[in-house]
Amino acid sequence: MNNILVADSVSKNFGDFRALNQVSIAVPQGSIFGLLGPNGAGKTTLIRIINQITMPDSGRVLLDNEPLLAHHIQDIGYLPEERGLYKSMKVGEQALYLAQLKGLSRSVAKKRLKLWFEKLEIGDWWNKKIQELSKGMAQKIQFVVTVLHEPKLLIFDEPFSGFDPINANLIKDEILKLRENGATIIFATHRMESVEELCDHIALLHQSNKILDGKLQDIKRQYKTNTFEVGLVTDNEQQLTNILKEKFEVGPADFKSLNDDLKLNIKLKNGESSNDLLMFLTTKGQVNHFNELVPSASDIFIQTVKNS
Amino acid sequence: MNHLSLVIKREYLTKVRNKAFIIMTILSPIIFIALFALVGYLSSLNSSKERTVAILDQSGQISGLFESNDNITFNYLDAGISLEKAKQDVETREDYGLLYVGDYEDVSDIANSIKFYSEDSPSLTLISSLESKLEKKLTDLKLQQEGVDIEKLRASETKIDIAQESFLGEKSSKIDNVVKLAFGGFAGYLLFMFIIIYGNMIMRSVIEEKTSRIIEIIISSVKPIQLLMGKIIGTSLAGITQFAIWVILGGGLMLIVTAIFGISMGEMQMEQQEMMQQALEQPEGQMAMQTVMNAIYNLPLTNLFVAFLLFFIGGYLLYSSLYAAIGAAVDNETDTQQFLMPILIPLILAVYVGVFTVIEDPHGTVSTVFSFIPFTSPVVMLMRIPFGVPIWQQLVSLLLLVGTFIFTVWFAAKIYRVGILMYGKKASYKELFKWLKY
Numbered sequence: 001m002n003n004i005l006v007a008d009s010v011s012k013n014f015g016d017f018r019a020l021n022q023v024s025i026a027v028p029q030g031s032i033f034g035l036l037g038p039n040g041a042g043k044t045t046l047i048r049i050i051n052q053i054t055m056p057d058s059g060r061v062l063l064d065n066e067p068l069l070a071h072h073i074q075d076i077g078y079l080p081e082e083r084g085l086y087k088s089m090k091v092g093e094q095a096l097y098l099a100q101l102k103g104l105s106r107s108v109a110k111k112r113l114k115l116w117f118e119k120l121e122i123g124d125w126w127n128k129k130i131q132e133l134s135k136g137m138a139q140k141i142q143f144v145v146t147v148l149h150e151p152k153l154l155i156f157d158e159p160f161s162g163f164d165p166i167n168a169n170l171i172k173d174e175i176l177k178l179r180e181n182g183a184t185i186i187f188a189t190h191r192m193e194s195v196e197e198l199c200d201h202i203a204l205l206h207q208s209n210k211i212l213d214g215k216l217q218d219i220k221r222q223y224k225t226n227t228f229e230v231g232l233v234t235d236n237e238q239q240l241t242n243i244l245k246e247k248f249e250v251g252p253a254d255f256k257s258l259n260d261d262l263k264l265n266i267k268l269k270n271g272e273s274s275n276d277l278l279m280f281l282t283t284k285g286q287v288n289h290f291n292e293l294v295p296s297a298s299d300i301f302i303q304t305v306k307n308s
Numbered sequence: 309m310n311h312l313s314l315v316i317k318r319e320y321l322t323k324v325r326n327k328a329f330i331i332m333t334i335l336s337p338i339i340f341i342a343l344f345a346l347v348g349y350l351s352s353l354n355s356s357k358e359r360t361v362a363i364l365d366q367s368g369q370i371s372g373l374f375e376s377n378d379n380i381t382f383n384y385l386d387a388g389i390s391l392e393k394a395k396q397d398v399e400t401r402e403d404y405g406l407l408y409v410g411d412y413e414d415v416s417d418i419a420n421s422i423k424f425y426s427e428d429s430p431s432l433t434l435i436s437s438l439e440s441k442l443e444k445k446l447t448d449l450k451l452q453q454e455g456v457d458i459e460k461l462r463a464s465e466t467k468i469d470i471a472q473e474s475f476l477g478e479k480s481s482k483i484d485n486v487v488k489l490a491f492g493g494f495a496g497y498l499l500f501m502f503i504i505i506y507g508n509m510i511m512r513s514v515i516e517e518k519t520s521r522i523i524e525i526i527i528s529s530v531k532p533i534q535l536l537m538g539k540i541i542g543t544s545l546a547g548i549t550q551f552a553i554w555v556i557l558g559g560g561l562m563l564i565v566t567a568i569f570g571i572s573m574g575e576m577q578m579e580q581q582e583m584m585q586q587a588l589e590q591p592e593g594q595m596a597m598q599t600v601m602n603a604i605y606n607l608p609l610t611n612l613f614v615a616f617l618l619f620f621i622g623g624y625l626l627y628s629s630l631y632a633a634i635g636a637a638v639d640n641e642t643d644t645q646q647f648l649m650p651i652l653i654p655l656i657l658a659v660y661v662g663v664f665t666v667i668e669d670p671h672g673t674v675s676t677v678f679s680f681i682p683f684t685s686p687v688v689m690l691m692r693i694p695f696g697v698p699i700w701q702q703l704v705s706l707l708l709l710v711g712t713f714i715f716t717v718w719f720a721a722k723i724y725r726v727g728i729l730m731y732g733k734k735a736s737y738k739e740l741f742k743w744l745k746y
Contacts (some may be wrong), residue, residue: 030587052526053729078528084521089322097318101311101529250459298398 002029004153004184005050012045012057021046021060021208027153027186027201033178034199034216035188036301041205043188044081047155051078060196063153074103079146081157081188085130085138092126095145102149107140109148116144120170135162144169154178155186171203172198192298202297204304211308216297220252224302225294226268229253231261231289232281248277259288311530312538319513319542327534333550334423338556345565359404359434364394366411367418373445378743380404380434384495395425405430407438415450485695489667492691496662499620499686500655506547506711507651508629510539514635514728518714523728536717540628575633579663608696622709623686626716627651634721636727637740658684662691670695682712 005027012020027033037043048054050061052068065074088095092113099109117123120140130138141164147154150160156175160168175198179185187199195202195216203213212219230253234240242264244250251268257263262285268277274292281287295303315560323329365371374382383403384396397404410421422442424430448458455504472484517523526535634647661678669675670692679689679697685705695704723740 048729051525052724073529076528078525080524080528082524086322086516087520087527088326098525098529100314101526128621145525145706183381218740 003027004029004064004187006062006065007046007050008060008062010046010049010056012042012049012054012056015092020049020056020107020174022069023208023210024059025183025203025210025213030179030182031201032175032185033206034195034202034223034297035186036190036192036195036202036297038190038305043205044157044207046205047078047157047186047188050155051076069097070103075151075153077102077149077151077154077155079142079154079156079159081161083139083142085141087131089130090126091128091130091133091141095141095148098145099148100294102151103148112148113144116148120144121154122282131144136164136167138169139163140171143174146176151183153168153186155188157188158190158191159187160191162262170209189302191302192296195297199297204301206308209308212304219300220297221293223300225293225295226272227244227264227293228268228274229255229291229293230264230266230277230281230287230289230291231255231257231259232285233259233261237262243284247280255291256287257289261288263289265293272300312534312541313533316542316545317539319539320545323509323513323543323546329546329550330723331555334557337554337561341558341561344562345568350547350662352441360401361405361407361434362398364389364403364411364561365409366393367421368411369418370409370442370445370605373399373441373444374438382607388394392671395430398425399427404434407528413448415446415453419446443563446470448700488694491694492666493663495616495620495690496659496687499623499690500659502547502551502620503624503627504652505542505653510543510628511635512641513539514632514724515638515641515650518636518728519640527728533717533721536632536721537627539632540593540625544624545630608693611699611702612693616690618706619686622706622713626682626709627655627687629713629717629720633716635722636720636724638727654681656681658687662688666691666695669735671697676701682709685699685709 002024005025007025008024009024010020011018011022023035023042023046025033025035031069033048035043042206043052043283049056050063050068052070061068063075066072073130074078089097095113096106096109099113100106114123117126122137122140125133125137125141129139132139134254143159146156152295154175163171172194175185175187187195199216199230201214202219204211204218238275241264242248244266245266248269251267253263253265255263266277278287278290315621338655354407358379358381361374361384362383362385363370364385364387369386371384374669376382385397389397394406394408405424405426407419408423408425409418412418419442424435430463451458451461517526529580630651634644634651637647638644658678662682665672665674667676668689676686678684679692679701686709689697689702689705709731
């Protein structure tokens, strides 16, 4: 697959502190790439290197197979985690300024801004000062400014912090639309719910090292435990549990159900298929619930960080 | 439009549209002129107050020495009454004070006996005018007692005004030096004020970008050095605009105020002119003006103008880049103090050297050395140039200034790059040194 962005063993030191240690990532064209990691893992440093805010000590970064150059700034849209706007400047004027810094002409910027402002229903803010707006309102403007120059690579660092659920959804939809229109998105966060929803690729940073990366699907497959959540109605629950315990690893499960089920987590041994289990269960009672436990991104995150 | 000009434009427009800036720009000259007018008005009030000074002259030697004028009435008391009685009388009449001269034969004894009694401590100008007249009178008296002919002594007094001429034949006089000092002092002081006012403004604008957290958005599209230079240039242009408005508005107001308070101001100016004339021991007004004009004409004007521009810009850029670095290193304005001191010290030193040493000896060792050190050279050199500084010295000094300027901008940009993205870390000198290696 064609990678729009490749970081090749990038390292960065701040004094004695190693912020990135030989980190390599490859972001496929058109993907939503989750850059994950606990606080202080080096996400922001890597993003700043991609944005040419800081220079790597070693390693290189390629955008569209070219080493990063000044003009690449126009191909990237960046919404930093630490974000704000000039408080005493008017919304429209400020958005125009930031758009022009990204290489748009004044007239084009104005036209696109009007469209976006209409889309997000913030048209009447044009002449307001930022200090008159709420934090969430200001975030909307930052989002517009980030995507206005229609960059091929968008980098969002914790984009949903500060948004209420309605606006967070609105922004999420816009992000998905941008991807449909051909943009690639890097998405740095430590909030796993949004990763689950949006990302198709992830890389996990921990203590300045990359400890995991790949397609989210593949990673999940790799981390699956062959455990199934089972709910069934049977006459003799105790007896069945004992029989199952002999054949499989069994634990209690917790899920919602309409019936008064026996709820269990059953882990298959190597070589056993889910069909075997299901067939066995159907002979013992009425199966109402049968569901493979897929590891959540959050589980994988916590597990890998702990193990490393 | 390229990034630098965009940044300059934004910095300039935000500065000049800022309410505080507009108010300062308009109000400052008004307040200044109003204060000036107030002082003029008050001092005219003050001097028009009539004072009565009683004189009890028991020696009989100073009768008729003091003549009453518009401001002070001298009231000679009857020499027969006692000092105690005289004091009581003066107090009940609420006179300003009592000058007492004792009854002695010997002039030295008379001099020692002179006293001034008053309710409050008397005005210094009054006392010194009394002293100078008494001194003169008693000196004459003593000379007469020694048998010296006063007339002959007067006639033999000789005034000297040394005509100065360089080996190249350039004539100059003391008034030349005063004009040169005025020019140099003005240029140096202007630079000093400009650096302090607008350097601070740059620093605050950097801090604002940090605290509003917009910096990372900006810095992902503009190089730090472009942002830094844009800030410095934009703020300077706003500063020049403000200065121009001050000069125009101030000049206009000054004209109006002088027209209204015409007479009192005129008097003040007359007094000043008189003082100047006395100080310079120059002939009457017209001639003095002529000399001043000549002195200005004699200045190396082209050199002065070019040097002013270059040293002003160089010095300003040098210091403002440091101000920007400070802004980048701290989180809020209260933390700036520890870093501001090392900047202000050379600046104040420059002004002191300029004021005290250059006047004394414009080409002496101290003045010359300080006019080469980049951190003091803009101010000191600007003060020296009116006295004629060899071009090579100016060039070397300028070269050093530009070199240092390039270094400080590099240094500032380095601090700036790292500092603008550092939050919450209390910057210390040790920390800053580490940043240089990032």
